[in-house]
Amino acid sequence: MNKLTIGNIKFCSNIFLAPMAGITDLPLRLLAKEGGAGLVYTEMVSAKALVFHDEKTKSLLRIKDQERPVAAQIFGGEANSMSEAAKIVQDIGADIIDINLGCPVRKVAKAGAGARLLANEYLVAKILESVVGNVNIPVTIKIRIGLLPGQNVAKEIIHIAQSTGVKMVAVHARYASLGHSAEPDLEAFAESCSDAKIPIVANGGIVDEKTAQEFMKIPNCSGLMVGRGAVGNYSIFKRLESFIASGKTLPKASREEKIQWLKKHVQYSIDNYGIKKGLLVFRKVARYYIKDFPNASKIRCMVNTMANLDDFNTILKILEALL
Numbered sequence: 001m002n003k004l005t006i007g008n009i010k011f012c013s014n015i016f017l018a019p020m021a022g023i024t025d026l027p028l029r030l031l032a033k034e035g036g037a038g039l040v041y042t043e044m045v046s047a048k049a050l051v052f053h054d055e056k057t058k059s060l061l062r063i064k065d066q067e068r069p070v071a072a073q074i075f076g077g078e079a080n081s082m083s084e085a086a087k088i089v090q091d092i093g094a095d096i097i098d099i100n101l102g103c104p105v106r107k108v109a110k111a112g113a114g115a116r117l118l119a120n121e122y123l124v125a126k127i128l129e130s131v132v133g134n135v136n137i138p139v140t141i142k143i144r145i146g147l148l149p150g151q152n153v154a155k156e157i158i159h160i161a162q163s164t165g166v167k168m169v170a171v172h173a174r175y176a177s178l179g180h181s182a183e184p185d186l187e188a189f190a191e192s193c194s195d196a197k198i199p200i201v202a203n204g205g206i207v208d209e210k211t212a213q214e215f216m217k218i219p220n221c222s223g224l225m226v227g228r229g230a231v232g233n234y235s236i237f238k239r240l241e242s243f244i245a246s247g248k249t250l251p252k253a254s255r256e257e258k259i260q261w262l263k264k265h266v267q268y269s270i271d272n273y274g275i276k277k278g279l280l281v282f283r284k285v286a287r288y289y290i291k292d293f294p295n296a297s298k299i300r301c302m303v304n305t306m307a308n309l310d311d312f313n314t315i316l317k318i319l320e321a322l323l
Contacts, residue, residue, distance in 0.1 A: 001216070001244055004038070004199055004223055006167045007138040009069050009095055013038030014223030015237045015244075017230055018170075018203055019073040019098065019142065021105075022284060025060070027268035028231065029067045031261060035234025036241060038223075040070050044100050044108075047076030047085035061092050062272075071096035071140065075103060077112030077123070083130040090135045097135060099127065101157065102144040104176040115144050115176035118153050121160060128164040142170040142203070142225075145188045149175050154192035162197050169196070170225050173204040173215075180205075180228070186214055193220040201225050208236075208252075209243045216244055232258055232265075232288035255293065255323055259316070262289040266312060279306055293322050 004011045017024060017032040019041035024032075029040040042061055049057035061072050072094035076082045086097045101124065103114030117124050132139045141161055146153045158169050171192055173184035184204035193200040199222035202215035207229035215221050230236050235257065239250045253261075265285070270278035286303040290296050302315050 001223075004168075006096065006140070006199070009138065011038035011069070011223075012036075013237060013241050014201075015240050016170075016201060016223060016225045017041060017237075018225045018227035019044055019071075019100070020227055020231075021103070023231065025281065026062055026064065026067070026272050027265055027281075028285065029070065030064065030268055031234050031265055032230060032237065033067045034264075035230070036237035037226075037230075037234075038237070039096070040067055041098060042070065042072045042094075044073045044075050044103060047074045047078075047081045048111075050074070050085040050088045051081050058088075058092070061089065061094065063093050069095040071098045073098040073100050073142065075100040075108060075111075075113045076127075077117065079123070079126045079130040082127050083134040086131045086135050086139070090137050094137065096138045096140055097131065098170075099131060099139065099141045102142050102172050102176065104144070104179055115147060118144065118147055118157065118176070121153075121156060124157060125160045125164060128161060128166055132165040138167040139165065140168040140170065141166055142172065144172050144174065144176045145185055145192060147176045149178065149185075151175065152188045152191060154188070155194070158192060158196050158198075158200070166198065168199045168201060168222075169193075170201040170203050173202060184215075186218065189215070189221075190218045193218070196220050199223065203227065206240075209240065209249055212240045212244065228288070231285055232261060234261055255319075258289050258292075259319055259323070262286075262319075263316070265289075275309065276307075279308070279312060290319065293319060295322075 004014050016039040017037040021044045032040050045060050072089045074085050101117050108114035109116040173189040201223040202221050203225035206226050233253050269282045290299050
């Protein structure tokens with residue numbers, strides 16, 4: 001698999017970290033980059049909030065050089081605000097602007113954004129034209145196959161993306177109405193990218209070599225985007241890259257390795273947010289680290305009530321004793 005290049009950005013790997021709201025903050029992106037991710041994405045941020053200079057929203061786009069290249073993902077349902085937000089994102093220092101056309105969350109859909117836009121190809125074209133025309137960095141999009149099972153609109157959206165100057169499309173091969181609960185529709189994915197002229201990256205249910213291989217067998221699939229399967233399991237990027245390049249299966253992350261990632265994550269979270277907030281934010285992802293340990297539910301309850309470093313160190317000792 002040839003390494004992808006978008007504009008003047010050449011990726012070290014075609015295995016990317018997917019954008020995940022409330023999860024892919026700066027600490028997690030740094031860990032994914034250390035694990036071998038070729039591209040990392042910020043959390044999805046509101047275009048309108050950026051345009052209205054909301055500082056909390058802007059703080060989600062704090063970027064460090066160690067994580068580059070990094071894509072900032074924005075969402076919205078109006079061409080003007082999306083275009084203006086894209087310029088703000090560019091000025092903040094993102095390497096790529098990504099437009100969300102796949103989020104199925106009701107709050108986003110109510111705003112006429114995310115996956116809801118898949119039903120309005122005219123507006124999609126207008127938004128993409130406006131954003132691409134207002135920035136000097138690459139623009140990419142992330143979409144779903146369609147809103148409802150059997151409704152494959154991805155192929156047409158890819159055609160629109162190509163015609164408006166979008167450089168890459170990530171396709172989540174599940175229908176928006178099914179969230180993350182169904183198996184990806186590989187046949188629909190294959191159809192959607194059958195005549196694509198720009199790189200298509202596969203997303204949805206990629207958690208190991210087998211699920212990665214199913215996508216990589218499909219013509220025109222240029223790379224993979226891993227979401228929840230990468231949280232607490234950052235070596236998955238190098239493992240998948242090795243498997244695709246040589247067919248060699250590397251060992252899965254051990255409990256010892258997961259504890260090392262956990263300790264790093266807590267430290268990065270504290271460095272980014274301070275002790276109190278850093279531990280609080282870490283709670284959101286702690287379950288990914290401890291789910292394979294004995295008594296995981298009990299340990300998870302302890303994590304959900306930890307308030308200081310002493311509490312964390314107590315939990316850490318319990319985990320280390322289980323090795």
